[in-house]
Each structure stands twice: as C-alpha cells, then as structure tokens.
Amino acid sequence: MDELRLKSYRFRAEREADWRRLEAVLARAEGRGAASLSDEQLLAAPVLYRAALSSLSVARATSLDQGLIDYLESLCARAYFFVYGARSTLVERIVRFFARDWPNAVRSLWRETLVSFGLTVAGAVSAYILVTRDPDWYGAFMPDYLAQGRGPAASTAALRATLFDKGHGHDLSAMATYLFTHNASIALFAFALGFALCVPTALLVTGNGLMLGAFVALFVTHGLGLEVGGWLAIHGVTELSAIILAGAAGFRIGTATAFPGERTRLDAATEAGRRSGVVMAGVLVMLLCAGALEGVGRQVIQSTPIRYALAGATASLWIVYFYFPRARSRLDGHR
Amino acid sequence: MATADPASARAPAAAYDNASPALRRELVTPEGVDLEVRLADASERAGAFLIDLVIMGVAMIALTILVGVAAAATHNKTGGSIMIVALLLIWFLLRNFYFVAFELTPRGATPGKRLLGLRVASRNGGRLTADAIFARNAMRELEVYLPATFLFARASGVDAWIILLGIAWCAVFVFMPLFNRDKLRAGDIVAGTWVLKAPRRKLAPDMAVKAHAAAKGVAFTQRELDTYGVKELQVLEEVLRRYEPRTLKAVAERIRTKIGRPADPQLSDGAFLDAYYVALRGRLEHRLLFGRRRRDKFDAP
Numbered sequence: 210m211d212e213l214r215l216k217s218y219r220f221r222a223e224r225e226a227d228w229r230r231l232e233a234v235l236a237r238a239e240g241r242g243a244a245s246l247s248d249e250q251l252l253a254a255p256v257l258y259r260a261a262l263s264s265l266s267v268a269r270a271t272s273l274d275q276g277l278i279d280y281l282e283s284l285c286a287r288a289y290f291f292v293y294g295a296r297s298t299l300v301e302r303i304v305r306f307f308a309r310d311w312p313n314a315v316r317s318l319w320r321e322t323l324v325s326f327g328l329t330v331a332g333a334v335s336a337y338i339l340v341t342r343d344p345d346w347y348g349a350f351m352p353d354y355l356a357q358g359r360g361p362a363a364s365t366a367a368l369r370a371t372l373f374d375k376g377h378g379h380d381l382s383a384m385a386t387y388l389f390t391h392n393a394s395i396a397l398f399a400f401a402l403g404f405a406l407c408v409p410t411a412l413l414v415t416g417n418g419l420m421l422g423a424f425v426a427l428f429v430t431h432g433l434g435l436e437v438g439g440w441l442a443i444h445g446v447t448e449l450s451a452i453i454l455a456g457a458a459g460f461r462i463g464t465a466t467a468f469p470g471e472r473t474r475l476d477a478a479t480e481a482g483r484r485s486g487v488v489m490a491g492v493l494v495m496l497l498c499a500g501a502l503e504g505v506g507r508q509v510i511q512s513t514p515i516r517y518a519l520a521g522a523t524a525s526l527w528i529v530y531f532y533f534p535r536a537r538s539r540l541d542g543h544r
Numbered sequence: 545m546a547t548a549d550p551a552s553a554r555a556p557a558a559a560y561d562n563a564s565p566a567l568r569r570e571l572v573t574p575e576g577v578d579l580e581v582r583l584a585d586a587s588e589r590a591g592a593f594l595i596d597l598v599i600m601g602v603a604m605i606a607l608t609i610l611v612g613v614a615a616a617a618t619h620n621k622t623g624g625s626i627m628i629v630a631l632l633l634i635w636f637l638l639r640n641f642y643f644v645a646f647e648l649t650p651r652g653a654t655p656g657k658r659l660l661g662l663r664v665a666s667r668n669g670g671r672l673t674a675d676a677i678f679a680r681n682a683m684r685e686l687e688v689y690l691p692a693t694f695l696f697a698r699a700s701g702v703d704a705w706i707i708l709l710g711i712a713w714c715a716v717f718v719f720m721p722l723f724n725r726d727k728l729r730a731g732d733i734v735a736g737t738w739v740l741k742a743p744r745r746k747l748a749p750d751m752a753v754k755a756h757a758a759a760k761g762v763a764f765t766q767r768e769l770d771t772y773g774v775k776e777l778q779v780l781e782e783v784l785r786r787y788e789p790r791t792l793k794a795v796a797e798r799i800r801t802k803i804g805r806p807a808d809p810q811l812s813d814g815a816f817l818d819a820y821y822v823a824l825r826g827r828l829e830h831r832l833l834f835g836r837r838r839r840d841k842f843d844a845p
Contacts, residue, residue, distance in 0.1 A: 213756045215822070217829055221750055228747065239650050262577045271832055273825050275778045276748030276785075283745040286571075286579050290663070290742075293574070294650060294671060302674060310675070383628040390636040394685075397640065401686035404717070404730050462734055475733060479667070482734030486679030 217272035224264050228284060231257035235287050243291075258288040306490070314487040315531045321457035321464070325414050329453055332418025333425070340426035350423035359424075365431045372433065372440045373511050385504020392448060392496050396455035400489050403459020406467050410459035417452055421445075439513035442520030444503035450527055451495035458485030458492070495527075567741075569726075571669050584662045584739045586721050589729075595656030600638055607634050639689075643681040648674060661743030667726075667736050676735040683731030687717045751784050752822050759819035762811065768803040769827040775840035777828060780821050784814075792817060 234250050234257065246254070265281040272278065315322070339346040344361035359371055395413070402409035421441075428437035465481035466474060502523070510516055571579040584592075608631060615627035646654040652663040652672055664680070666672045691714035697707050721729045732738055772780075783795050796813035799820060800806070808816070828838060838845060 213752060213822070215752050215826055215829060216833070217825070218750055218752050225747070242650065259575060262573065262575050266577055271829060273774055273777055273829055273832070274750055274752070275781055277750065280745045280747045282580060283743060285573075285577070286581060286740075286742050287744070289571075289573050289579060290652065290665065291650060294652075383625050383632070386629045386632040390632055393636065393640070397682050397685045398690070401683050401690075401730075404683065404686060404734065405713075475728075478733050479736035482679045483673070483675050483736060486675040486682065486735065489682055490675065490678050 217268075217274055217277075220264075220267065220272065221274065221277055224260070227257055227260050228264065228281070231261055231288060232284060235284075235291055238291055239287075254288075255292055258285070258292045261285050261288060306487070310487050311491040312531050312535075314484050315454060315491065317484060318454070318457045318461055318488060321460040322453060324460060325453045325456035328411060328414045328456070329418035329421070329449065332415040333422035336419040336422030337426045337429075338422075340423045341430060344427070344430065347423050347427055350419045355420070359427065361427060361430075365433065368428060368431050368433055369436070372428075372436050385500045388503055389496055389500030392452070392499065393493055396452055396492050396496060397489070399452065399455040400459045400462075400485065400492075403456075403462040403485075404466065405463070407460050407463030410456050410463065414453070414456040417449075421449070436513055439516035439520070440507065443507050443510065443516040444499045446520045446524045447495055447502060447527070448499035451492045451499060454488055454495070455492045458488045461485050498523075566725075567727075569738075571665075573669075581665075582741045583727050584660075584741045586727055588660050588662060588741070589721065589727070589739055592654070592656035592660045592662055595659055596642070596654050597656075599655055600642055604635065604638055607631075640681075643684070644677055647672075647677045647681070657739070661741055662739050663742045664737050665740050665742075667732075667738050672737065676737055680731035680735035680737050683729070683734055686714075687720075687730055690714055691718055748785070751781050752825060755784060755818035755821045758815050759822055760811075760815065762816070762819035762823075764803075764820065764823045766827070768805065769824055770845040771803050771841060772824060773838040773840040773843050774828060777821070777824055780817065780824070784817060784821055787814065789813075 230253070234246065234254050237250070238246055238254075243251070261281060262285050265278070265285050268274075268278050268281055336346070336350050340350070347361050359368060395417075399410050399413045402413060425434070425437055425441070428434060461481045462478065462485055465477040469477035472480070502519075506519065507516070510519065567583045567585060569581050569583060571581045573579060611627050611631050611634070615624050618624065618627075643654055647664050651658060652665065657663060664672060664677070666676065691711065694707055694710045694714060699707055717730050720733075721727045726732075726738055728738060780795070783791055792813045796816050797807075799817070811819075831838060
C-alpha cells in the first residue's frame with residue numbers, strides 16, 4: 210500500500226512534537242504558575258510559541274485539516290496570553306503601587322478631588338446651618354441606623370457619654386470590621402455610580418457631607434463642639450479623604466464618558482477607568498486604616514487633645530504622601 | 545439543488561466552533577499573526593456569572609456554618625467576637641475580591657468562566673493589568689449589587705414607584721452587553737477589557753490518516769474532484785469524524801449523484817467517503833500551493 214502523500218500530513222507529523230511540548234508547558238504554567246516551570250521550560254516557551262505561530266500561518270495557507278487549524282489557533286492564543294501576560298511578581302507590584310502608581314493617580318485627579326471636597330464641605334455647611342436653626346432637620350439628614358440614639362432630644366450628658374465611650378459592652382474589633390466593610394461599600398458605590406455621568410456620585414458625596422454637618426451641629430448646640438471635633442477627626446480625616454477620593458474617581462469616569470474630547474468615548478472611559486481603578490484600590494487601604502483608627506484608636510484614646518494631634522498627624526501624612534513633589538525614578542520609566 | 549450535497553449535513557455537525565463572523569475579532573500579535581479571536585456572547589457570560597454566583601453563595605453558606613460551629617465550640621465572648629470579625633471579612637472579601645483574585649491568575653478567568661472556556665483579555669492586545677481587573681470588578685457594584693438591592697427592597701406608595709424607577713435605571717447597566725458590538729459591560733468599558741472565548745482544544749487526529757488506510761487506493765478523476773471546494777471538504781471531515789452510518793449513507797449517495805459515479809458493491813459508503821476525502825483534500829491542497837483557494841462548490845475550479 211502506498212504511503213499518504215499529503216503535504217499537510219507531513220507538515221503536521223514533523224511539528225506535532227513541538228506543539229505538544231508547548232501545550233505541556235502551558236498546562237503547567239496555567240495550573241501552578243510560571244514559577245513552577247524549570248529554567249529549561251521557561252527558556253523554551255517563547256521559542257515554542259513563535260514556532261507554533263509560524264505553524265499556524267503555514268497551516269492556514271496550506272492545510273485543509275480544520276481540526277489542526279482550530280487546535281493551533283487555541284494553542285497560540287493561550288501561549289500568547291502567557292508569553293505577553295503580566296510578568297511582575299506580587300511583591301513588586303505592591304511596592305510599585307505604594308511607591309508610585311497610587312500617589313501619581315491621586316495627584317492626576319486633583320481637579321475632581323477639589324470638586325468632591327467642595328461638595329462635601331457645601332453639604333456639611335448647609336446641614337450645619339439648617340440643624341443649628343431648627344433641630345428638626347436632624348432627622349432628615351441622619352438615618353436612624355447611624356444615629357444610634359444620638360438625636361436632638363438626647364441630653365448633653367448622654368451625648369458626652371457617646372463621645373467618650375470606652376467600648377464597654379461594645380466589641381471593638383467587630384465594630385471596626387463592620388465600619389470598614391460598610392464604608393468600603395459606600396466608597397465602591399460612589400466610584401461605580403460615577404459611570405452614570407457623575408450625578409449619582411455627586412448626590413452620594415453631598416449626602417455624606419450633609420450627614421457630617423448635621424452630626425456636628427447636634428453636638429455644637431449641646432456645647433460639645435470641641436469634643437465632637439476630636440471624636441470625628443481621629444479617624445474622619447482618613448475616612449472622609451477616602452470617600453472624597455472615591456467620589457473623585459467616580460467623577461473622572463463620568464466626565465470622561467460624558468465629555469471624551471478628541472478621543473473616542475470608549476478610549477476616554479478606559480483611560481479614566483484604569484487611573485481611577487488605581488485610586489480605588491488605594492481607597493480601600495485608606496478605609497482599612499480608618500476602620501482601625503475608628504474601632505480601636507478612638508476607644509483607647511479618650512483625651513481630646515491627643516485625638517486632635519493624631520488627626521493632624523494623619524492629615525499631614527496623607528497630604529505629604531500624595532502631593533509632595535518627588536524625583537522621577539526608574540519606576541516611572543514606561544508610564 | 546442545494547440539498548444534494550454534503551453541506552446539508554451541516555446542521556448536526558457543529559462540533560467546531562463556526563462562530564458568526566460578527567463575533568470574530570482581530571488580535572494581531574507582535575509577531576504579526578492575527579489570532580482571530582472570538583468574543584464570548586452574552587449568554588455564555590451570563591452563564592459563567594451564574595456559576596460564579598452559585599459558587600460564591602455555597603462558599604458563603606459553608607463558611608458561615610463553619611464559623612458558627614467554631615464559635616459555638618469556644619463558649620466564650622472573645623471567641624464569638626473573633627468569629628464575627630472573621631465572618632464580616634469573609635463576606636466582604638468574597639463579595640469584592642472573588643472575581644479579582646481569580647482574574648489575576650494566569651488563566652485570567654473565574655471558575656465559571658473557565659468552565660465555559662472564557663477569559664478576560666485586554667482590548668488593545670496588551671497586558672491585562674491588575675488595576676484594569678480591579679476597575680472592571682468594582683463596576684459590579686453598579687451592575688449587580690445595586691439592582692439586587694432594588695429587587696429585594698420592600699416599599700409601598702411613592703417609595704415603591706421610586707424603587708421601580710431605580711430598577712429601570714439599573715437595567716441600562718445590567719443589559720449593556722446586549723447593546724454594543726463588542727458585548728462590553730460597563731466594567732469592560734471602564735477597564736479596557738473584553739471577554740474572549742478561549743477554550744482549550746485537544747489536537748484532533750488527522751482524518752486523512754484513517755481515511756487513507758480505509759480507502760484501499762480508490763482513484764478519482766480530476767473532473768470528479770473539481771466538483772467541490774474547501775467548505776464542502778470541511779463538512780465531509782466533520783461527517784467522517786462522527787461516522788454515523790445514516791449520515792454516511794446519505795452523504796455518499798449525494799456525492800455519487802453529483803459526481804456521476806455508480807455505486808460500487810465492493811466499496812462501503814464509509815470507505816467511499818474516506819477515499820473521496822483524501823483525494824479531494826490532496827487536490828485542493830495541491831491547488832492551494834499554487835495560490836488558488838477554492839472556497840466552495842460555487843467558486844470556479
């Protein structure tokens with residue numbers, strides 16, 4: 210019997226072993242990570258990938274074996290994602306994030322941050338004025354589940370007690386965790402809502418300011434202004450900054466989508482989204498710090514001056530970290 | 545007649561992914577080869593998401609029970625509070641980082657996506673960065689959790705109407721993948737990603753090898769081979785892969801009629817098709833080497 214003389218068959222027979230090798234390397238890398246590859250495999254991967262790509266080109270041009278072409282397309286796509294996928298390790302990425310990416314991204318959002326900050330202040334001031342004139346407004350700004358009995362009807366002594374509660378009967382760590390997850394959800398929400406052309410984010414940020422103003426006004430009318438300042442500022446500096454930044458990130462996405470300028474809407478949204486994505490990852494870190502300060506620091510530290518000192522320290526820390534000019538380094542290279 | 549050729553056997557033979565051209569996208573590697581990737585369609589993505597949701601739900605329930613049992617076993621207050629912390633954190637992490645953690649792996653896919661052969665990729669063909677993954681999943685807040693909150697909310701009177709309006713508003717984001725060419729959801733738009741169909745395929749055996757062995761050297765004239773093109777050859781390949789006697793018989797009869805070759809009692813339908821497959825492929829590949837690809841039977845030979 211004569212042998213099979215199809216060129217496509219001989220082509221396949223000659224190269225199949227290389228494809229199998231590439232497949233084995235990929236299966237290992239996808240299953241257990243690139244670190245599990247031996248030096249030999251790691252060096253072979255790009256070579257085998259290029260060989261497979263060349264096979265694909267040849268097969269498309271000369272072979273009519275559809276099963277083979279489908280297989281090579283799938284193999285090349287997998288290899289492509291492996292060879293050109295992210296290379297840096299987790300530690301490198303984290304260092305880069307804190308050293309460069311996060312502060313850079315925050316700085317580039319300064320305009321949105323100012324707007325977000327302005328809205329919070331506007332909300333706080335208007336709620337403060339309204340509640341000072343007529344305490345009945347308090348209920349309109351403060352949802353019951355957050356007020357926890359702190360209302361206009363409460364006595365001064367009762368209000369003072371809430372500010373200097375050592376956490377008896379309360380569970381510090383559980384409380385801190387709850388506050389963190391709660392605030393993180395609000396921050397993520399402010400960010401995602403930005404996609405709906407900024408308006409819902411603006412509402413959320415302003416609403417946050419209204420609550421703050423109403424809360425402060427309540428204590429000031431009871432003569433506890435200084436104390437409530439310390440009580441709020443110890444964690445509020447970090448927490449409010451985080452929520453303001455989340456709002457800013459949302460605004461950036463919304464404005465880029467609404468007014469893309471010379472780019473296409475899709476490109477503008479993508480560019481804004483990546484930048485604000487970095488900011489948002491940092492916002493979660495800030496909220497984690499705020500949660501720790503609020504749940505633990507505030508209960509442990511009972512003296513108002515120390516609370517103010519800590520608040521001032523965190524505020525200057527964040528400002529220096531984000532906005533202090535720094536030298537360009539090699540990490541900036543390909544950005 | 546359109547039905548009198550192997551193309552009529554196309555309907556059952558869809559093992560290979562003959563995706564509609566609308567979902568094909570160009571992905572040119574730095575080496576200059578177009579990988580011709582295929583986008584995942586909305587139903588596959590919804591399916592993957594449902595699978596992930598079930599996994600998350602089961603994990604949450606299982607961990608809650610586990611933590612509950614452990615808390616009951618410690619019998620003291622500190623133990624209980626540690627459990628509450630653990631539980632809050634577990635819920636938070638599952639809700640916000642389940643997708644992020646899995647999409648950061650080399651496979652670029654959550655378990656649901658893996659099961660359906662999907663993966664996340666960067667739209668510009670570049671690297672899939674961590675911030676893109678984070679951004680695309682933070683948007684789920686708007687696409688999943690907010691509508692879910694509205695759906696489970698209870699109210700009456702004006703509030704009910706507000707909730708209804710809220711659901712309608714959310715629907716804009718929930719159904720976004722259905723209304724754009726690249727099937728992008730809000731998170732994909734913001735992160736510059738898309739979801740591709742990238743299944744792992746096994747290398748199927750070359751049908752020519754088996755067919756050649758079974759063909760017993762049956763020869764065809766050039767005129768007989770010039771009846772069909774590449775498309776018909778691929779359908780025939782599919783028919784031979786399945787090797788169902790009824791289909792074989794029908795296809796063999798149609799080919800015989802078309803090329804005007806009387807049935808040979810010595811040659812079974814399967815052997816006839818095998819022989820024709822090898823011969824046709826040889827002929828078409830030969831023409832291919834001379835730069836002539838005959839797309840289908842309507843194309844001039």
